[in-house]
Amino acid sequence: MKKTWQEKLKDEPSFPKVLRLEKGFPCYNAVHKMGAEAGDDVVLVNPSEVVEIMKQVPKGKLITIVEICKKIAKQHGVPACCTLTTGIFIMTAANAAE
Template sequence: MKKTWQEKLKDKPSIPKVLKLEKGFPCYNAVRKMGAEVGDEIVLVNPSEVVAIMKQVPEGNLITIVEICRQIARNHDVKGCCSLTTGIFIMTVANAVEEARKEGKSLDIPYWRTLKAGGFLNEKYPGGQEAHKKLLEGENFKVIARGKKYQVVDYEKYLMKLT
């Protein structure tokens, strides 16, 4: 039987896992853009660490995958975190929240306040970019089209400060 989105959020006992960055890693280019070099330690984390950060974002603030990865790296005292698995977890959280909502439950995670790098909306959220845009505009964020993508105007002004 196929796992539900909520089941996919369960942590795995073998994680977190610290690895040395190699050129062949699927997240290599993204992690390099965040400052890690070959041989630097990066971390793979469980969904619960991503959820904990996403839950902190109050109304009026935003966060991007870049800030989430930087915070996770700080938490583990390493140079970076795997942005590929983090991105998958962010998308899984969004789908789990909507799945729970349809079941009459609340996971209390404002996933729509989590953006992609550069302040872009996430096309993999439930309902795609259009639904993401509607949720953000419902909180008075201005969203504009950039080709086929959407971006929050001046998103940097709204980034939550992580410690």
């Protein structure tokens, strides 16, 4: 049976993960534009961390994926956050809220 959006928002026990950024990573170009280099640490987080940051945004204001990733990276003490998984979690949270 297909998972609901709410089920997809559940945290995975194997996350967060910190990996060494490689040029072949799907999020490499995006995090490289944000200043990360191959060999830097990049964090992949659980959906709940992304949702918590989104909840802190005042009504009528917005936050970009770059700003969310910078906050997450800072929280984990690494130079970068995977923009691909973060973007997926943003979309999942939006669909779960409907």
